[in-house]
Amino acid sequence: MSIASDLIRGHTDTIILACLMGGDNYGYEINKSIHQKTGGRYELKEATLYTAFRRLEQAGHISSYWGNEQTGARRRYYRISDSGRGTYQALIAEWKSAKGMIEQLIQLEENE
Amino acid sequence: MSIASDLIRGHTDTIILACLMGGDNYGYEINKSIHQKTGGRYELKEATLYTAFRRLEQAGHISSYWGNEQTGARRRYYRISDSGRGTYQALIAEWKSAKGMIEQLIQLEENE
DNA sequence: CATTATACTTCGCCTGTCAAGGTATATTGT
DNA sequence: ACAATATACCTTGACAGGCGAAGTATAATG
Numbered sequence: 266m267s268i269a270s271d272l273i274r275g276h277t278d279t280i281i282l283a284c285l286m287g288g289d290n291y292g293y294e295i296n297k298s299i300h301q302k303t304g305g306r307y308e309l310k311e312a313t314l315y316t317a318f319r320r321l322e323q324a325g326h327i328s329s330y331w332g333n334e335q336t337g338a339r340r341r342y343y344r345i346s347d348s349g350r351g352t353y354q355a356l357i358a359e360w361k362s363a364k365g366m367i368e369q370l371i372q373l374e375e376n377e
Numbered sequence: 378m379s380i381a382s383d384l385i386r387g388h389t390d391t392i393i394l395a396c397l398m399g400g401d402n403y404g405y406e407i408n409k410s411i412h413q414k415t416g417g418r419y420e421l422k423e424a425t426l427y428t429a430f431r432r433l434e435q436a437g438h439i440s441s442y443w444g445n446e447q448t449g450a451r452r453r454y455y456r457i458s459d460s461g462r463g464t465y466q467a468l469i470a471e472w473k474s475a476k477g478m479i480e481q482l483i484q485l486e487e488n489e
Numbered sequence: 490c491a492t493t494a495t496a497c498t499t500c501g502c503c504t505g506t507c508a509a510g511g512t513a514t515a516t517t518g519t
Numbered sequence: 520a521c522a523a524t525a526t527a528c529c530t531t532g533a534c535a536g537g538c539g540a541a542g543t544a545t546a547a548t549g
Contacts, residue, residue: 271387271505272475274537280482293496303478310538315498320536338496338545357483363384364476366415370392371469383536386505405527422507427529429505450514450527 277309277317278326279360282353285327285345292318292341318343326352389421389429390438391472394465397439397457404430404453430455438464 273280284295292314300308309317321327326349332340345353385392396407404426412420421429433439438461444452457465 270537272471273479274505275383275386276479276483277536280479283483286484291496299482302481306474307478307482311497312499312539313537316536316538336546338494340496359384360479360483362418366419367385367388367392367472369414370411370419371388371395371472372398382506386536389505403527423528424507424509424530425505428507432505448515450525452527 273307276360277313278321279353279356280309281314281317281321281343282326282345282349282356285343285349286353289342289344291332291343294340295343321349324352325349385419388472389425390433391465391468392421393426393429393433393455394438394457394461394468397455397461398465401454401456403444403455406452407455433461436460436464 280299281295284290284298290298296308296311296314318327318329322329322343325346327343327345329341329343332342334340392411393407396402396410402410404423408420408423408426430439430441434441434455437458439455439457441453441455444454446452
């Protein structure tokens with residue numbers, strides 16, 4: 266929606282893995298941190314977020330477990346796996362490469 | 378594909394418009410120029426390319442006409458419209474904004 | 490005690506990509 | 520002469536990811 270919706274597509278997994286590189290976390294909090302990191306300019310839609318969790322878990326890049334909250338709603342925590350860490354590094358490398366390519370193709374100088 | 382396929386998604390229109398900012402051109406040649414600009418690392422699939430032309434033309438961002446080749450296969454040329462030029466500028470602005478956001482979210486410093 | 494915030498889940502639609510197949514013409518190799 | 524290759528365009532159908540919409544459940548707040 267509005268700015269950047271289509272442009273972020275393809276980065277969802279990277280963003281989530283990046284979050285989990287900093288330690289286990291649960292969905293709602295991950296999305297809030299994205300919202301905060303971008304100064305409110307962006308956040309994942311819930312359906313997108315949870316779809317991504319399923320995808321990443323099925324691929325073995327993350328695992329999940331229920332937190333044992335004494336109060337409030339239950340939380341499903343996610344933890345990044347070794348495979349996930351490797352994938353994260355690969356995705357970062359891809360991004361660096363793709364970024365250069367895109368700038369080349371849309372005709373912007375590197376430091377604009 | 379391989380590297381960067383999903384990451385380029387969402388830039389197809391921008392790439393094509395950027396090409397046409399340099400003057401009228403036809404599909405096959407546009408794709409070859411993309412191939413060449415990226416040093417052979419990337420090119421659009423034909424189906425993707427022609428789908429994008431239809432989309433852009435329907436939106437009024439480009440118009441098309443048949444070239445009058447005396448030899449070789451016929452060529453359909455595309456020309457960017459004022460609306461297309463405006464859209465191009467907007468997409469460039471979006472990219473600049475999205476780029477910063479992505480780097481923030483996947484945790485890379487600006488000048489890495 | 491109703492509303493809001495937290496937190497997760499699923500269904501079905503939409504859009505963009507792409508593999509696969511097709512058409513037509515000109516050049517090049519044998 | 521004719522097969523193969525290059526140029527150039529087009530369409531169909533499948534697939535994947537994003538997302539609107541709706542639902543479930545619990546706790547805090549006014």
